[in-house]
Amino acid sequence: MDMDPALWAKMHGATTHFPIAMIFGACLCDTIALCFWHKPVASALRSAGKYAAIIAALGSLPAVISGLVMTHGDMLGEDAPLRWHHIFVWPAFALMISVAVWRGLTREQVSRRGYAGYVGVICVLTALIAITGYWGGELLQTFP
């Protein structure tokens, strides 16, 4: 049986949206937790943000692997939309792993100031992911 030539493209599409949603969710939970730091709900939101960030990092691994296989290991790309997609995805991927490790190691023992810094970083990460997704959409227009 012949393998579907678009299999890895389909796998990439199927695996990318989960970490994207998780990071957006983590950013939302952490931002609200920072705004309502002294309220009882803040603790639950921080936990939700933490696990969402860790799950997003784990979910990004199949997304990265399927993307690399799909492009035959092309880390940057020679055409404009793919290149822009990759320029934003690699810092986002590294940041996503760093953020997950940081959250896992700190175990909620962090000051409000430190947490505010973290929220700033995760907002930057969310923006990077959003721009990566935009260029991913542009790629679909180029290679429908």
Added chain:
Amino acid sequence: MKPLNVLLTSAASGAAALAAAYALSVAIHRQAAAHSHELPPYVPPAAIASVPPAVLAKTGEKLYFENCAHCHGVDAHGDEGPDLHDIWVSNRRIATVVKRGIKGEMPTFATKLNDTDIAGLIAYIRTLH
């Protein structure tokens, strides 16, 4: 664990993830270059079947200087366009790019070069190491 150590470990993890992705990309790239997954595979025109590769590459070299050297450099090490030495793309991909161009980056040569010319160019590009 001290906060600074946590920060350094996190940054190192991100860098390690990038390094792992790079190592994986190199491994996949080498495999893909050896066994192109592009379908359908590139089929050279029948007219060149009897032409020795060295002659074909010589024809391609002439066409390269006339059409490509302006952007890719006379030594093909790149100028406005990329370096063409040891390129890790399939013959089919080279033929497609030459024919269609790349939007905003490279013009199309579909009206200027025929399939035989492109086969010559591919043969020449494959000699660049």
